[in-house]
Amino acid sequence: MAICLTAICPAQTKPDPDKGNEVFDEQCAQCHTASGDERKAGPSLQFLFAKPKLESNGKPVNDANVREKIDTGGKGMPAFKDTLAADDKTNLIAYLKTL
Numbered sequence: 001m002a003i004c005l006t007a008i009c010p011a012q013t014k015p016d017p018d019k020g021n022e023v024f025d026e027q028c029a030q031c032h033t034a035s036g037d038e039r040k041a042g043p044s045l046q047f048l049f050a051k052p053k054l055e056s057n058g059k060p061v062n063d064a065n066v067r068e069k070i071d072t073g074g075k076g077m078p079a080f081k082d083t084l085a086a087d088d089k090t091n092l093i094a095y096l097k098t099l
């Protein structure tokens with residue numbers, strides 16, 4: 001994995017699912033499993049992007065609506081709007097697509 005100092009690092013251009021996996025383990029795994037259909041506090045996120053609709057609000061599963069859910073949370077899920085960087089969310093979504 002690339003290590004770089006923010007000062008000399010170019011802005012991220014490509015989503016990195018490995019980094020997203022790290023964010024998931026730190027921020028999401030206590031409430032969501034990434035494999036199997038076990039329900040923790042929230043639903044399993046395996047196959048999320050294979051589903052037509054989000055279980056929580058019925059919206060189509062796409063980058064924008066998943067990002068919106070991460071930003072706003074609700075019904076037991078914290079809002080990550082101000083606690084996660086935009087790149088972290090981009091990486092997270094790339095990771096969720098691999099599940």
Ligand code: HEC
Pocket residue numbers: 024027028029030031032041042043045048053054055056057066069070073074075076077078080092
């Ligand atoms: C404290 C527990 C908790 C944490 C931490 C948490 N979630 Fe959730 N999450 C939930 C709950 C509960 C729901 C169901 C909410 C609802 O029905 O509106 C949910 C719903 C979701 C959904 C919608 C699933 C669907 O099918 O509608 C997504 C996507 C999601 N979470 C992603 C994440 C991500 C990514 C993280 C980490 C950044 C995260 N969550 C962290 C509890 C949590």
